[in-house]
Amino acid sequence: MLAYGDSPFLDACLASLDAQSLASRIAIATSTPSTFISRAARDHGAPVAVNPRREDIAGDWNFGLEAAAARYVTLAHQDDIYARDFLKETLAAFAGSEGVLCFTGYQEIDDAGKPKSSKVSKTKHLIEWATLGARRIVRGRRLRAFLSLGNPLPCSSVTFDLGKLGAFAFSADFASNLDWDAWWRLMAAGETFLRAPARLVGRRHNALTATAQALRDGTRAREDLVMFRRAWPRPLGDIIALAYRAGC
Secondary structure (H helix, E strand, C coil), rough: CCCCCCCCCHHHHHHHHHHCCCCCCCCCCEEECCHHHHHHHCCCCCCCCECCCCCCCHHHHHHHHHHHHHCCCCCEECCCCEECHHHHHHHHCCCCCCEEEEEEEEEECCCCECCCCCCHHHHHHHHHHHHCCCCEEEHHHHHHHHHHHHCCCCCHHEEHHHHHHHHCCCCCCCCCCHHHHHHHHHHCCCCCEEEEEEEEEEECCCCCCCHHHHHHHHHHHHHHHHHHHHHHHHHHHHHHHHHHHHHH
16 A cells, blocks of 8 residues: 555555455555554554655655565555455456456545545546446557546556566656556557456545645646647647546
8 A cells, every 4th residue: 555644544545455355465655654654554464665765656656566575466545445345356357367457446435435426537437438338358449548538547446467567667757647657558568458347446536635736736737738649649639638627
């Protein structure tokens, strides 16, 4: 689990990981060690790995992948919570398949952990339904279509098969869309994604999240433009980016 600062939602995230129907190893990776994080880790029996190089989000995420020391790794985000069968459904998707990662559906939640809906989440769910339908194995043109209209695939819903990913790493060229960039590079390399469609992750959006900060300081808008220009011819990409920003 990726911990940054002293999040009021840290304990709820760890509790949801503890409550999985299949047991797994839970570890915390952080570049901001604190008494708060250490106490939460102790309460849940989770070891803490401290990144000695506090550089950027990509560095923290890559450190988390390395610190997990496992084949299948989920970079759980401290603001999110996980349904009891998240791990069970994810590992079932990997069984007998060649995908390098598996992602699940997600539900937006409020600060109390209750389901809610927003224009952004509705749009992303619509993109997923329109491009993927009920498919559980996604690759090629369909995967490209899924990733071309925004970033509907949150990193916290993804479990990586590091045995198949090889030298994969998140790019420090991005501060907000580093996950979208990663999915795009894997798609372009011809990799297969697996999908467990049920909404098994509860995702929070509030003023405390890194996404909210990226929206406030303009980072998100700049990086969205880069990604849309990668997916579409420049004039069309600029128009889609403008419409996407209006929806956020």
